[in-house]
Amino acid sequence: MRNFSNTYIYVFAGVMVLVVAAVLSFTSLTLKPFQAKNVEIETKRNILSSLGIEVMAAEAEAEYAKYIREALAVDASGEVVKGVVVEQLVMKEELAKSDQDRRLPLYRAVKDGVSYTVFPVYGKGLWGPIWGYVALEEDLNTLAGVTFAHASETPGLGAEISEKSFQLPFVGKQLFDASGSFVSIAVLKPGSYTPDTHSVDAISGGTITSKALESMLQQSLGSYLKYIEKNKK
Numbered sequence: 001m002r003n004f005s006n007t008y009i010y011v012f013a014g015v016m017v018l019v020v021a022a023v024l025s026f027t028s029l030t031l032k033p034f035q036a037k038n039v040e041i042e043t044k045r046n047i048l049s050s051l052g053i054e055v056m057a058a059e060a061e062a063e064y065a066k067y068i069r070e071a072l073a074v075d076a077s078g079e080v081v082k083g084v085v086v087e088q089l090v091m092k093e094e095l096a097k098s099d100q101d102r103r104l105p106l107y108r109a110v111k112d113g114v115s116y117t118v119f120p121v122y123g124k125g126l127w128g129p130i131w132g133y134v135a136l137e138e139d140l141n142t143l144a145g146v147t148f149a150h151a152s153e154t155p156g157l158g159a160e161i162s163e164k165s166f167q168l169p170f171v172g173k174q175l176f177d178a179s180g181s182f183v184s185i186a187v188l189k190p191g192s193y194t195p196d197t198h199s200v201d202a203i204s205g206g207t208i209t210s211k212a213l214e215s216m217l218q219q220s221l222g223s224y225l226k227y228i229e230k231n232k233k
Helices: 005-049 057-067 091-095 157-161 164-170 208-223 227-232
Strands: 068-072 103-113 115-125 129-136 145-150 186-188 199-201
Touching: 005 057, 005 068, 005 129, 005 145, 057 068, 057 103, 091 103, 091 129, 091 208, 115 186, 115 208, 129 208, 145 157, 145 164, 157 164, 157 208, 164 199, 186 208, 208 227
Parallel strands: 186 199
Antiparallel strands: 068 103, 103 115, 115 129, 129 145
16 A cells, blocks of 8 residues: 655645635536525515415516515604615624614515515524515505524424415504504413404414514514604504
8 A cells, every 4th residue: 555645645635625615616606696596486485475475486577576666764763765785684683783874675576456565674683584565555554474593493392484374364454453553472381372453373382482482573563663654554
């Protein structure tokens, strides 16, 4: 068996590291546009899902163009900000900014002749991030639909936020009480829930994720409060 010097081994290992790094870098750069496109399509599917429109990935762009009339960015004072590429806004990053720098995305849609506004929401669950979209009716008060997703919540428990059985009860709930105060939507643990227009039943065994989702709605939708108050009917 041939013996190699230490110098040869070190040089060979160094060359291999460089080659592998170059291949991985090239692969990453090559796949990046495809990954970005997949994220864009998934975002469009989720926005449509909050409106009760379920589509396959291949149909997402055509259906999105059919129903979504405007993508806007608004600041903390509720004013529309011009010249912003809404598709480049990341809700997580915008919520972390100061009010002065914050640019929040929203989407105006028309379905069956009725106008809706879709708001992205983002928060922290039990084990990782949770996010979603909330569609409001023309009054900017009544929920027309929601869709939620998660990164790593517990299967059969907190992960149930992504199931339609959990999301459907949000339809028809309202963000403002009779006096016009913003109360958002409470997610109440089983046994303490009584049907009303401002709360839904939590996931059995998934109380922490349920309360995290409640906090997400309160904080994310609260960030749009100035815009909602200026435009709600």
